[in-house]
Amino acid sequence: MRTARLLKTLTILLVACFAYSGLSSRAVNAQGGWTPYDPKAVDGTVKTDARKEGPIPAGCPFPAVKDKYVIGFAQANSAEPWRTAMNAQLNAAVDALNKQTAGKPSFTLTIADAAQDNAKQVADIENFLTQGVDLLITSPNEASPLTAAVNKAWKACVPVILLDRNITNTDYSMFIGADNVAIGKMAGQSVAKYCKDKSLKPCNVFEIDGLSGTSGAVDRRDGFAAGIKDNPDVIIKVTQNANWLREKAVEIAAPVLQANPDLHVVYAENDPMAEGAYLAAKQTGIDVKKLLFVGVDALPTPDGGIVSVLQGRLGATFVYPTGGKQAIAWAKQILVDHINPPLWVVLPFSGVFPENAQEQCNAYACPLAKAGAATMAATMIATATK
Amino acid sequence: MATDLIRSSAPNFNRKRWLNFLFRFQSLFGLVIILILAVLFSPKPNGVNLFLSQRNLLNILMFASEVGILAVGMTLVILIGGIDLSVGSVMAFIGVIAADLLMNRHDVPVLGTIITVGGWSALAILVVCTLVGALIGFVNGWSAERFKVPSFVTTLAMMSIARGLARAWSNNNSIPIALGSSGEQLSQYGSSGGFGDPVFGLLGGTIGNTGLPIPGLIMIVIALIFGFILTYTAFGRRLYAAGGNPVATRLSGIAVGRLRIYTFMICGALAAIAGLIHASRLNQGSPNESIGYELNAIAAVVIGGASLNGGKGTIAGCIAGAFILQILDNILGLNSVSANVQLVVKGLLVILAVALQQLRPSTESA
Numbered sequence: 001m002r003t004a005r006l007l008k009t010l011t012i013l014l015v016a017c018f019a020y021s022g023l024s025s026r027a028v029n030a031q032g033g034w035t036p037y038d039p040k041a042v043d044g045t046v047k048t049d050a051r052k053e054g055p056i057p058a059g060c061p062f063p064a065v066k067d068k069y070v071i072g073f074a075q076a077n078s079a080e081p082w083r084t085a086m087n088a089q090l091n092a093a094v095d096a097l098n099k100q101t102a103g104k105p106s107f108t109l110t111i112a113d114a115a116q117d118n119a120k121q122v123a124d125i126e127n128f129l130t131q132g133v134d135l136l137i138t139s140p141n142e143a144s145p146l147t148a149a150v151n152k153a154w155k156a157c158v159p160v161i162l163l164d165r166n167i168t169n170t171d172y173s174m175f176i177g178a179d180n181v182a183i184g185k186m187a188g189q190s191v192a193k194y195c196k197d198k199s200l201k202p203c204n205v206f207e208i209d210g211l212s213g214t215s216g217a218v219d220r221r222d223g224f225a226a227g228i229k230d231n232p233d234v235i236i237k238v239t240q241n242a243n244w245l246r247e248k249a250v251e252i253a254a255p256v257l258q259a260n261p262d263l264h265v266v267y268a269e270n271d272p273m274a275e276g277a278y279l280a281a282k283q284t285g286i287d288v289k290k291l292l293f294v295g296v297d298a299l300p301t302p303d304g305g306i307v308s309v310l311q312g313r314l315g316a317t318f319v320y321p322t323g324g325k326q327a328i329a330w331a332k333q334i335l336v337d338h339i340n341p342p343l344w345v346v347l348p349f350s351g352v353f354p355e356n357a358q359e360q361c362n363a364y365a366c367p368l369a370k371a372g373a374a375t376m377a378a379t380m381i382a383t384a385t386k
Numbered sequence: 387m388a389t390d391l392i393r394s395s396a397p398n399f400n401r402k403r404w405l406n407f408l409f410r411f412q413s414l415f416g417l418v419i420i421l422i423l424a425v426l427f428s429p430k431p432n433g434v435n436l437f438l439s440q441r442n443l444l445n446i447l448m449f450a451s452e453v454g455i456l457a458v459g460m461t462l463v464i465l466i467g468g469i470d471l472s473v474g475s476v477m478a479f480i481g482v483i484a485a486d487l488l489m490n491r492h493d494v495p496v497l498g499t500i501i502t503v504g505g506w507s508a509l510a511i512l513v514v515c516t517l518v519g520a521l522i523g524f525v526n527g528w529s530a531e532r533f534k535v536p537s538f539v540t541t542l543a544m545m546s547i548a549r550g551l552a553r554a555w556s557n558n559n560s561i562p563i564a565l566g567s568s569g570e571q572l573s574q575y576g577s578s579g580g581f582g583d584p585v586f587g588l589l590g591g592t593i594g595n596t597g598l599p600i601p602g603l604i605m606i607v608i609a610l611i612f613g614f615i616l617t618y619t620a621f622g623r624r625l626y627a628a629g630g631n632p633v634a635t636r637l638s639g640i641a642v643g644r645l646r647i648y649t650f651m652i653c654g655a656l657a658a659i660a661g662l663i664h665a666s667r668l669n670q671g672s673p674n675e676s677i678g679y680e681l682n683a684i685a686a687v688v689i690g691g692a693s694l695n696g697g698k699g700t701i702a703g704c705i706a707g708a709f710i711l712q713i714l715d716n717i718l719g720l721n722s723v724s725a726n727v728q729l730v731v732k733g734l735l736v737i738l739a740v741a742l743q744q745l746r747p748s749t750e751s752a
Contacts, residue, residue, distance in 0.1 A: 127719040130442045144562035145668035213560035241558035
């Protein structure tokens with residue numbers, strides 16, 4: 001009697017086990033259920049469409065439904081002003097999202113800074129994986145060293161969003177950034193126009209590059225070379241490397257400016273380096289009015305590019321959006337709404353020149369903004385990039 | 387023995403024995419304490435101790451290996467009363483050379499003809515780079531002996547020279563390394579040349595499915611070799627003697643100067659190996675890498691119980707020191723503590739380790 005009852009309970013248990021495992025495995029294999037993204041709701045333009053199997057490798061389970069999501073952000077170098085702004089925008093976006101969802105689900109953002117050290121950033125990403133973050137956002141310090149770590153995270157079924165800097169393959173969920181080649185090209189074209197207007201033959205350019213292993217440096221250099229082709233008299237006379245850092249630019253610009261009194265344009269791949277070259281020029285007693293300083297970033301901060309153009313230090317710069325807001329928006333869509341995002345989203349940029357600097361300042365609320373003076377163009381730019 | 391009888395009558399004899407024991411294994415006790423603290427303070431989501439997870443422990447081994455290899459070389463140098471500040475720059479320089487020789491081909495005019503240098507195999511690069519490291523170590527040691535200046539000065543100069551050479555060789559650029567078969571796609575952000583010998587990737591990789599880091603194995607092998615050399619060979623005994631009392635050692639017929647040069651050469655060669663591992667792990671040879679690694683190596687050696695005056699120190703101690711530093715980094719990272727706090731704690735640990743040495747009883751068991 002007792003053995004019969006025992007056997008009955010055992011068989012019921014076994015059947016229940018098989019049923020449960022059958023059900024759960026079906027849930028695991030239901031990966032094909034990613035919702036396609038809405039093209040009209042994309043903040044920016046789509047350069048590469050979504051992957052068919054979804055933002056994580058085929059065979060990975062759906063991101064689990066939770067009430068608390070942890071997002072890890074591995075920053076390359078928080079000390080750079082543009083990246084400080086990126087961190088601030090990411091934090092602001094997460095706060096806004098939490099207000100919007102009223103805490104159900106809630107999102108926590110943890111930022112780890114690598115201070116331009118590749119090995120440290122690899123360690124940061126490994127720590128995030130050990131901690132078990134739900135989504136990884138990263139701006140790789142340099143492409144080659146970080147590719148293996150990013151791939152590892154992606155293959156471990158953690159969605160990975162790359163911001164601004166790319167890696168050497170496409171094993172990630174999505175890349176969000178502005179088109180650095182186009183920015184470099186617009187910079188080159190504005191330099192070509194400047195040289196033509198001033199009838200400078202030849203027009204000598206001093207190029208200051210960012211950290212050479214970054215996708216931004218490669219793209220802005222290539223774009224600039226293409227842009228100056230508009231004017232065959234423009235030649236890049238000297239190229240130096242300042243690793244995106246202002247203090248490094250001061251160091252390397254001083255001897256170059258002194259040894260080459262026939263320079264007309266200084267093209268630096270970001271604003272801090274352009275400002276550093278400007279400082280170096282002033283310190284060595286060179287007439288800065290004879291030089292055109294071009295940078296990229298145009299942050300609306302008191303020491304940023306827009307104020308610099310207004311105050312006549314920089315001749316041109318380009319508003320380069322950080323993408324922080326977009327990254328958090330897409331993170332929520334991937335984790336909560338299970339939307340399959342496009343692989344590459346391009347954010348728009350705009351030029352800041354002396355003639356439109358005041359408008360840009362008003363649009364981005366920089367310290368020298370004049371209230372009520374925003375024009376239609378400026379507000380359009382503001383809505384497109386914010 | 388007579389001295390024992392005299393000593394045993396002293397009231398605090400037992401306490402001295404315990405203190406001796408404690409200080410001899412200071413670094414190992416420190417390691418045990420920090421392991422316990424790490425396990426206690428590890429995040430435990432869903433009851434799983436993250437610190438003790440297999441992935442985390444293997445990560446600790448992987449990241450500690452470069453500093454561990456540097457620390458072994460640094461221990462030898464510190465044992466003999468010197469110091470080597472150039473190891474970080476040597477790592478970067480060797481990384482640049484290795485990446486360049488692996489990926490690119492250069493036409494070098496030599497004696498009228500042009501020979502193509504580059505695209506070498508990983509083994510050739512390993513041998514050449516280790517020799518270059520030994521050569522740099524030779525320059526460090528020889529200049530200290532010849533000009534009778536402290537090795538602090540000559541290695542400080544070499545720190546600058548090696549970094550400058552690295553920057554000049556690579557023209558301030560990072561040289562990306564792409565390994566693999568020719569069928570793979572090359573990204574415009576990666577290497578601009580072809581592919582390098584895939585064997586080079588083994589240096590910084592893991593063993594198949596187990597995830598065991600090869601740099602960790604290399605560190606363990608090097609530690610065992612030099613631990614054996616220090617304890618059981620005449621060379622090792624001479625190092626301790628020269629470090630503890632250089633005058634007496636020289637007067638007893640041992641060439642202390644030559645011994646010093648050998649240790650600097652070993653340190654340079656080990657720094658080269660660490661540089662190769664670093665370049666392989668990060669797939670890049672860059673002159674901006676490994677900044678400050680010499681400080682990590684010195685910190686590991688000091689925390690391991692070596693005396694900066696020379697004559698005291700063990701390989702086991704320096705490896706323990708390297709692990710202590712890495713476990714600290716790891717547990718602070720897992721708890722998402724700012725990296726700045728890690729730097730401060732590292733500095734405090736070094737001061738603590740050095741201060742503890744002052745409390746060491748002056749007589750030790752022979």
